[in-house]
Amino acid sequence: MRERVRRLGYAAYERLLHREFSGAPSHVAVIQDGNRRYARKRGVETRQGHSAGAETTEELLNWCDELGIREVTLYTFSTENFDRPEDQREYIFDLVEEKLRTFADADRVHDAEVCIRAIGETELLPERVRDAIDYAETRTGQYDRLNLNVALAYGGRAELLGAARSVARSVESGELAPEDVSVEAIEDCLYEGPTRDVDLIIRTGGDERTSNFLPWHANGNEAATFFCAPYWPEFRKIDFLRAIRTYQNREESWRTTRARRALTLVRALEDAEVPQAKRVLGRFRDALPSGERETVEEYDTAD
Incomplete structure (x- = not known):
């Protein structure tokens, strides 16, 4: 009985948030934190937490398509994640490879015209993951209704450092005059992927930090930020609508x-x-x- 009342309460709150919906952000970036802690809480293996998180990611794409969001960037594997034990890394790589190929072949991805891209130091990834990236990007490269950027071997500082070095080489070689170093010149040297600035960053798992994620696209745009307690596998549509409400309140204040x-x-x-x-x-x-x-x-x- 208590569970039924709880479900009815969530359903009513979700309908209320839908009624308050006044417009979606164009670009949402998500830090999918808490997969391992979710597994520990459930008393299951870590890999089951990552698998459950992958299911939430699929749901997220459905919500974004429904609400008209144009771009999503997922923080899937950071440069710091290379320090994890080998068995954890290998399982994540296996899961990423599987999901990229599954998404690339899924009817709902093609029906929604989702364009999949990977951003980051992808050359550091195992060959099987790079092959899956190539497959997904080739299969969906003709679409532009919803852009899905998967951040793999990604670090914001590394991205900005690489851009700075690239601009410095262009200046040194005479291809670019110092006075011509502009926002556009730097953006041309960032990872290929995001097509617009970030409007909203979501982080699950209770930590209130953005962890070196998309500093140029998010901080420069003063993106709204939504931190929430649920671990990523527990993240629900009602949480997503609350995050969007945070963005809407920020826009109204602005x-x-x-x-x-x-x-x-x-x-x-x-x-x-x-x-x-x-x-x-x-x-x-x-x-x-x-x-x-x-x-x-x-x-x-x-x-």
Whole structure:
């Protein structure tokens, strides 16, 4: 009876979160933490925790397709994970190889037009994993409705360091002038994969840190961050919707801040011509409380 009440409560809360849904982030990055702790809690082998986590990953892709999210990046295997015992590494490699091939052949992946890419120091991975990456990328390379980036042998510092070295070599060889080093020039040297900045980072398992994950794409965009207690195999759709609500609240706060800054600028400049500030103000006026919106209307009528 208690379990039935709990399920009904979750279902009702999920419907509430759906009703509050006002728009999905374009790019969600996920740190899938807690597979091993989940296994220990259940008293089973570590590999069973990773297998259960892989099932949650499949569910995540279904939720993203349903909500219209355009890009997902999964932190699957970091450069630090090479320090794990060999038997753990080999099992993860086996699981990654299997899932890449399974995803590449799955009807739902092709129906949803999912493009699979691997990002990271993939040359460090075993040959069988690299072959599976090539297979998945070839089978899905023609799609662009949902981009799935699988971070393998990935480290954010290593990515930025590699980009810095590449730019330095271009400057040294004369291919690039120092004054031409730009955001675009650096992005061209990052791992091929993410097509847009990260809007939301999710980390399961209770730790509140982003672990060197996508520093350029996430920190530079001031991505919203959602930390939650469930281990990755326990992560549910209701948790995912709560994460998206965190992103929506951040976006609403950002719009309000932008509108207030523009309003302050218009007030400070008084009668000066401030067309750009007024355009920003008009674009974000709905984010202001009603009293402040009346002030915006006064400035509009004063033109």
